Amino acid sequence: MNAGLNGQGTKARYRGLQKVSRQRYIFLFVALAPSLLGYLLFTLYPNVLSIYYSLLDWDGLTDAKFVGIDNFVHMFQDKFVWRALYHNLLLIVVVPVLIVLISLVLAYLLNNKTYRENSLYKVVYFFTNVLSTVVIALLWAFIYDGSFGLLNGILGIFGLDMNSFYWLGSSSTALWALVVPMVWGGVGLYVVIFINAISAIPKSLYEAAELEGARPMTMLFRITIPLLRSVIRVCVVFIVLGTIKGFELMLVMTNGGPEGSTDVIGLYMYNLAFGKDYHNYGYASAIGMLLFVILVAAKYIIDKYYPEEKVEF
Structure with a gap:
């Protein structure tokens, strides 16, 4: 039962x-x-x-023609593709380093110094991240203007007469001029991320280092940065992938000019597909496949040479 x-x-x-x-x-x-x-x-x-x-010859309107791998063969022979990739390479070497370094220093100062205006500084730094890319591009295009730009005006105060030099109009300065708004627009978000990460580090580590006579910059590079390796790694991944894919700033400020000196792979692909004088969705899609491979390769390289590490403190 x-x-x-x-x-x-x-x-x-x-x-x-x-x-x-x-x-x-x-x-x-x-x-x-x-x-x-x-x-x-x-x-x-x-x-x-x-x-x-990517296997078609198609302008989006007429009948598509299957061409197989012809688009890929043409892509590897296209000098403009390699020029754009070269510009991307320069940007992914310079931009992530500047953004991470500046963000770390600012976050460290805000977190470890008792400024009365700390809350205001956090809002000011994050304000750039609230602005759209188009607004940032228009703002810096005005700053770089040769006749009425703020940059030439400031240089003139210090006795440097630029003779109405237009920073975005010269192939020798245009790409490097774009680095500044890219860094300026990206620092705010990572300052907030690093502030939160630094606040989790025990204060006792800094107090012990201070008793040993360590200077603030020494503590930054010997304590803060080693303990934030995993956070820095994630930030580097986001910045590198965003730099490779991004082209909105170039589109608004220079559209790849002058003489292609600011052309990047994303902008070249966009102009091929949606430009005023040329429409080839097939070839643009093939370049998109190349961009996908580059993104995967970049992530693989970061994972291999900058592996994730768990830090306990």
Whole structure:
């Protein structure tokens, strides 16, 4: 009798567990379905379609012509592709280093110095991240203007007459002039990230170093940076991938000029697909595939030479 009751109780518990399990899976499906559908529809499907487009000669209006790998063969022979990639390489070497270094120094000072205006400084630094890329581009285009620009006016105060030199109009200065707004617009977010990360480091480590006579910059490079390696790594990944993909600043400020000196791979691809004088979605899609490979390769290189490390303190 007792055995029968125990068996029925076990079956009831089993059915109850099955019901709870089904309810959990239904809840997960309902919760994840919108995001999954959005990913499939707006990310995965366009990327798969781009692979197909890269095998076509198509302007988006007339009938598409299948050309196989001709677009890829032409791409590797296209000198403008290699010029754009060279500019991307320069930017991913310079921009991440400047953004991370400046953000770390500012975050360290704000976190370890008791300035009364600390809260105001945090808002000011983050303000640049609130601005859209177009606003930043227009602002700095005005600063670099040869006739009415703020930069030439400031240099004139110090006795440096630039003779209405337009910084974005010279192929020798245009690309480096774009580095400044890229760094200026990116520092704010990472200052906030590093402030939060530094605040988690025990104060006792800094107090012990201070008793040993360590200077603030010594503590930054000997204590703060080593303990923030994992956070810095994530920031570097985001900055590098964003620098490779980004082209909005160049599009608004120079559109790749003068003489292609500020052209990057994303902008070249955009102009091929949507430019005023040339429409070739097939060739642009092939360059998009190259951009995808570069992004994956960049992530692989970062993972290999800057591996993730867990730091406990």
